Amino acid sequence: MTLLDAIRNLAVKDPPTAAKRKLYKTNKILGEGTFGVVKEATYLPTGRNVALKGIKKRTSHDSPEVVEAAVKREMAVLQTVRHPHIIALLDWFETKDKHYLVFELATGGELYDRIAKKGKFTERDAARIIFTILDAVAFLHEKDIVHRDLKPENLLYRDSTDDADLVIADFGVSNFVHGDELLSTLCGSPMYAAPEVIKRSGHGKPADIWSVGIITYCLLVGYPPFDFAEDLMDLMDAITSANYKFDSPYWDNISDSAKEFIRSLLKVKPAERPTARQASIHPWLCKYSFRAREAERLFHAQETLPPQTPPRPTEQKSTTEQDAILQTPAVVPRRSITPTEDDDLPNLVERVWSAHSDSLFSPRGKLLKAFRTLQAVGRMSSTKKGSSSSMEDSQEEMVQSGTKQAETDGEAKEQKVA
Template sequence: MYVCTVCTVWMDADGLTSFSEVVLAEELKTMRLVAIKCIPKKALEGKESNIENEIAVLHKIKHANIVSLEEIFESKSHLYLVMQLVSGGELFDRIIEKGFYTEKDASKLIQQILDAVKYLHDMGIVHRDLKPENLLYDSMDEDSKIMISDFGLSKIEGSDSVMSTACGTPGYVAPEVLAQKPYSKAVDCWSIGVIAYILLCGYPPFYDENDAKLFEQILKAEYEFDSPYWDDISDSAKDFIVHLMQKDPNARYTCDQALQHPWIAGDTALEKNIHESVSAQIKKNFAKSKWKQAFNATAVVRHMRRLQLGTSNEGPSPTLPEEDGGTTCGLERPLSLSEAGEGSQDVDGGADSMSNCTFRCHPTSRV
């Protein structure tokens, strides 16, 4: 049973619908915190294959640097994906807060991302939407690992229409996707190259307020290592990026090749502090939208801990409503991962396996 001790809801644009709601909850038996993705069934009408795809992908993967799917429930109006909670905040926020940040730090981050994406590729899965916003820290610990989230646009190689649909986020998408050519897992390697570029200078390799001009830059793979921002960055780092951001996907580094590059596997990543320059550019080029600013995962989790310890003086508030305005969000039954995976044909299974699992929501905390 999961109880929403803090019913903090935020919008999560995930490729399945225009948004889903994510609820912070506590598993009563273990007091473990989880994130529950609440997806309205009405919003899925005609898009059932999308959620089936995400569940199939999440069901297949288990990696230390990938947010895991733990359970699946359903009610008459919603699907609920119980996800591992990552509470360390977004990648850019942590870089800004660090005070000291080097090429070596960036190299270690990229190594973790490469390890996770190599795992996905070995499983026949292509993420297709790798970007900094989908990279979250597991905890607030200084040595916290980075986690890849959001598999709404991921695809399993070999399934229908895979590797031909244009998707992804402008600025991170590979040239072959924009050219509407068949593509492969190499699109993820391009995106990792873009992320590495940003981690070392704080701004994107491609930018134009006009989408057509932006896409033209990407199609031509036109980018520069501008002075003065790249003056203190090693040639090895630049070489690493060039190999990942090859216009020709066949010439582009694979994850295996990237992991063997000296900037990742060797000692060529410099340890000079580049925090001032990089953080200033991140603040300038990646300002959060207002709704993002309203959510701070770390503060929410701290508040949750206080409630667990009984130190909060907040009174009760209404529970998370169902479509009829009820006081509980009852779940008809849990779906086993084996049942929900491999296409998730049984996502809407019957109610003959009724469980007592419900959500009870108490103080709402928006931070």
């Protein structure tokens, strides 16, 4: 904290919720979310262990208003959802210099770590994991929420048992999107980003579906589909053209159904990808997951239901029904977001993207390859001919703004995680 920050804090009164900070005793660092450090903490009144995410209100790059907007959006999303496979927000408070979000504690580690330990998953286990993810993603999409940063590092196990529940975490860049509305901020993690995210052509719910396709590929062979890319721009070119293969011998014993499932999710055109609900009842998932088969049965049962007749205008609701309606929270209208009127935090999110680029090709950034040797990759080149003008603009902006910071931030994060 600088001297100016210290003087500023003396002049600022504690927010009303600041007293809650004394109720939590922080322990070890669990990791870093999109915009904050997450620590294990104990809620002293009950002794319950939780995950406490602290976000600085003022950074060297961002104003308090920008940070507050990010926190409020993450809170708005998490307060909208309650699902067994989505991390639960338990509480929130703020002090003079930080926002705090209190989450349930998932102690089983990341899906990333289990991939690194196992090398790869069987088709049966992979299918069950993917159904769990898709079921939660479908729930989010039905609430008009896009996660935008689905990856093994953001999928946590509730405990260390082999059959532990998996939950989606880190909603730092999630957002609301309605109907045909599109977002255009360059966000998420490069290896898992959809073509339309990279090209800034406008993205929505299908971007999450692409990410699930990448995760599926990783689960089955232990490495991502575009790991041959030598730098960030090679990666972007590969993603935007869906230039991936099912390499021999690694894919020789994997079923055609699994490959077809991945192909269906990794379509360059967003409109050609299935919805999360449609993907969750794919034959490959139904073969291995009872929950997928049950979802398929319910899906088709709903298709055969006769249309319901709406109530007549003259019908009066009972007193009980009226009371229930009055007690139902009103839906808060949300602003329209289009590719030209971007998210609230374009600069902040794009800097996070840039910071990913260098560490992307480190042993942590690239999934541990069970069957291959990790190769060190040199510095990213700053130019590349032959791309479209819009792609060049995106690539140059990311490389120029992110390379220097990525070298320091990426190394620092590696040391902290280690």
